[in-house]
Amino acid sequence: MKWLVLILVALPVQVLAQSKTVLPSEASIEVTIADDAPVPFTREMVLLTIRGVYRRHITREELIQPLFDGFSWAQLGPDSWSEERINGRKYKVLTRRMAIYPVEAGKLSIGPFVHRLTLTDENDDxxxxxIQSDPLTIQVAKAPATQDWWFPVRKLQISDQWSNAPDQLAPGEGVLRVIRLEALGATPEMLPPMPELTSPSALIFAHPEKRLVELTPEGPxxxxxxxxxxxxxxxxxxxxxxxxxxxxxxxxRETREVTISPQRIAYGTVTQEEGPDRSEKDVAQAKLLGGPGAAIASVVFLAGLVLGMSGHKVAASRALQRFGIFDPLVRDLQSCAKTGRADGLRQAASAILHRDGPSSRRLKQMQDFDRQYFDPKAAAPDLKEFARSFLKN
Structure with a gap:
């Protein structure tokens, strides 16, 4: 008997839940902005949260957003669906996060979001x-006048990295500098253009700028x-x-200044081991050996000659490599010059400078080569002439 009463009580509720009559408590949607959000300036990010709450079975759905006249916008990831218990009852909840950017000052309106639902009735048809949200009105202030780029951002992180120690470079070597900006609340086109790096006494070659964007619930x-x-x-x-x-x-809510400090660029100091002072007064007069001394010297000479013939040729081999065809770096330099490979030629020349030590003439040649090689407006360098004069100096 108790089971029959429970079934009879629940039946009207179940029929009503699947009828064509949809109560406001069964499906609703609203669009909100944070309560503590200040009056935004133009091009400043404003976060929207679209939240729908449903107690009906949804077969299909489509959320249609307004045109956003006077705004640019970005959806911060796909819609999320979850289940929540509200006042003791389970609801399906839809959440969408969006970042909008007003492009003009004044009172701007955001039209309603329309959620088009496909539901089922009591006959399972x-x-x-x-359903739709209420429209919103946002007051937008004009951006303050600035001398440079207007760059509103919620959080900015900057790092300055060098590929190696900039004040300890090998002769002819360059260094790569990378400044990385991470801006929360800004889209790629909002960042300032890449600045011009200058120096009165260094060669600087700019690379193309790279920009990437990641969408997060807190903004781009x-x-x-x-x-x-x-x-x-x-x-x-x-x-x-x-x-x-x-x-x-x-x-x-304030303007901040960023200064990236200057940096010294230099070749590392090359020091050579100094031998003992060989002034004339410290050098004993040479004398020819005679008698037993000459015999001992002959034995020592013959022993050294035998050892040299038996394969102890490391020092001699290294010395031979510094001459013409025996030097692998020279061969690489000449080969790149003949085949027109400017990048390989420059690497070989830098390796020779690093091995043999700095030379003012060779460094000057490398500087002239870099001006021609890296400057798109300059004539291409003559690789064969560079190799010939570089090896001559």
């Missing part, structure tokens, strides 16, 4: 039903990589001048 995170290859232009050192730019901290 499908029918269409739409844009990564920018500014890259330069730098070489001293003389035998001593050079200074790379500092970089400066500003951004607007949207959390602290």
């Amino acid at each position: 499908w029918f269409e039903h739409e 995170v844009t990564y920018a990589f500014w890259r330069w290859t730098i070489r001293p232009s003389n035998d001593t050192s050079g200074i790379v001048e500092p970089l400066q730019f500003s951004y607007f901290d949207t959390v602290a």
Whole structure:
């Protein structure tokens, strides 16, 4: 008897739940902005949360967003569906996160989001039903006047990295500098352009800028990589001048200045072992050996000659490698010059400089070569002439 009463009580509720009559408590959607959000400036990120709550079985659904007149926007990942218990009852919950960026000041309106649902009735037939959110109005302030790039961002992290120690370079060697920007709340086009790195006494070759974006629930995170290859232009050192730019901290609501410090670029000091002082007064007069001394010297000479003939040729072999065809680096240099491989030729020349030590003439040749090789407007260097004069000096 108790089971029959429970079935009779539950039956009207179940029929009502699957009828074509959809109550507001069974399907609703709203769009919200954080309660503590300040009045945004133009091009500043505003986070929207679209949240739908449902107690009906949904066969199909489509969320249609408004046109966003006066805004640019980005959806922060796919829609998420979950189950929540609200007032003791289970609900299906839809969540979408969006970042919108007002492009003009004033009072801007966001139209309703429409959720088009396919539900089932008491006969298990499908029918269409739409719900929509209330429209929103946002007051937007005009961005403050700045001398440079207007760059509003929620969080900015900067790193300055070098491929090797910039003040301990090998002769003819360059160094790669990479400045990495990580900006939360900014899309790639919002970041300032790559600045010009300058130095009165160094050669600087800029690489193409790279920008990447990652979508997170807290907003887009844009990564920018500014890259330069730098070489001293003389035998001593050079200074790379500092970089400066500003951004607007949207959390602290203030403008912040960024200064990336200057850096010294230099070849490392090459020191050679100094032998003992061989002044004339310390050198004893040479005398020819005679008698027993001459005999001992002959034996020592013959023993050394036998050892040399038996394979102890390491020092001699290394010395021979420094002459013409016996030197593998010289062979590489000449081969690259003949085949037109400028990058290989430069690597071989740098290796020779590193091995043999700095030479003012060779360093000057490397600087002239780099100006022609890296400057797209300059004439291509004559590889054969470079190899000939480089080996001659």
